[in-house]
Amino acid sequence: MTTERDRLPLAEDLRVFLAVVNKQSFAAAATELGQSPAYVSKRIQILEESLNTRLLHRSTRGVRLTEDGERAQRWALQILDTFDQFMGDVSDSRSEVRGNVHICSSFGFGRCHVAPAVAELAERYPQLNLRLDLFDRVVDLVAEGIDLEILVGDDIPEQHIGKKLTQHQRILCASPRYLATHGEPVSPDALTQHQCLVLKERDNPFGIWSLTGEGQEQRVRVKGVLSSNSGEVVLQWALKHHGIILRSEWDVRPYIDRGELVQVLPQFSQPASVWAVYPTRLADSAKLRVCVEFLHQRFSQLLQ
Numbered sequence: 070m071t072t073e074r075d076r077l078p079l080a081e082d083l084r085v086f087l088a089v090v091n092k093q094s095f096a097a098a099a100t101e102l103g104q105s106p107a108y109v110s111k112r113i114q115i116l117e118e119s120l121n122t123r124l125l126h127r128s129t130r131g132v133r134l135t136e137d138g139e140r141a142q143r144w145a146l147q148i149l150d151t152f153d154q155f156m157g158d159v160s161d162s163r164s165e166v167r168g169n170v171h172i173c174s175s176f177g178f179g180r181c182h183v184a185p186a187v188a189e190l191a192e193r194y195p196q197l198n199l200r201l202d203l204f205d206r207v208v209d210l211v212a213e214g215i216d217l218e219i220l221v222g223d224d225i226p227e228q229h230i231g232k233k234l235t236q237h238q239r240i241l242c243a244s245p246r247y248l249a250t251h252g253e254p255v256s257p258d259a260l261t262q263h264q265c266l267v268l269k270e271r272d273n274p275f276g277i278w279s280l281t282g283e284g285q286e287q288r289v290r291v292k293g294v295l296s297s298n299s300g301e302v303v304l305q306w307a308l309k310h311h312g313i314i315l316r317s318e319w320d321v322r323p324y325i326d327r328g329e330l331v332q333v334l335p336q337f338s339q340p341a342s343v344w345a346v347y348p349t350r351l352a353d354s355a356k357l358r359v360c361v362e363f364l365h366q367r368f369s370q371l372l373q
Contacts, residue, residue, distance in 0.1 A: 084149065093133070147230065179203040190364070229347060238338040247310045267297075283337070304321070345364055
């Protein structure tokens with residue numbers, strides 16, 4: 070008797086499926102895998118029967134994913150990454166760490182935090198050639214040939230794999246002089262009556278602050294006469310008493326400790342964890358794996 074457990078997809082079937090997706094051809098996938106096209110076709114058929122759905126549209130021009138196929142691709146990447154990490158941990162196998170790694174991040178966070186970490190990474194692994202590019206836009210990792218993105222925020226592209234490097238948050242701050250002059254807001258809605266120093270980053274909605282606290286999430290449309298695409302600029306404006314900012318706790322904590330800034334509405338914050346995002350499974354790349362492991366250790370210590 071066939072049980073649900075017997076019908077679970079096999080790791081080999083998922084590997085064959087990803088090879089077909091990457092090559093967009095059964096024949097090319099067969100060549101890459103060192104198998105016959107008939108073997109590839111059979112494994113895809115078994116996988117579709119196991120999942121009781123069609124994963125690929127086939128035509129004379131090649132193959133493309135169905136809607137269920139897109140979901141299967143995301144799960145296959147995660148499942149095989151986890152499976153291979155398990156096998157690697159158990160067998161303690163490691164490949165040689167050398168070669169080029171192209172890393173990217175946002176301007177402010179990249180300059181202040183990623184750049185020093187990448188320099189330390191280069192010292193730890195001298196056989197790695199590391200390139201760091203900083204952008205203020207959304208990056209297409211595959212199209213632009215980037216191996217690893219260090220991303221602040223929890224909006225991870227579904228087609229990629231993400232590993233959380235550390236839990237983090239943005240907090241509201243203003244100078245004591247500003248608060249003495251304008252008063253301190255008592256709720257997120259009260260921010261609309263204040264000068265808010267708005268930062269425009271990547272594709273984040275301009276002038277809308279999403280705050281979490283007291284068991285709920287609130288979206289507040291803030292305004293002010295000053296705005297910038299530079300986190301350093303809005304921080305300097307806040308220090309000069311021009312308004313309230315929503316900034317990374319890493320960036321403002323020293324100023325709070327020295328009394329130059331005061332945290333506003335401390336019961337509210339904006340989740341902004343730091344993620345490593347990559348299009349290739351870590352188990353397939355020793356150089357990428359050591360980069361992610363190093364950065365995970367490095368960023369987890371930032372607020373300690």
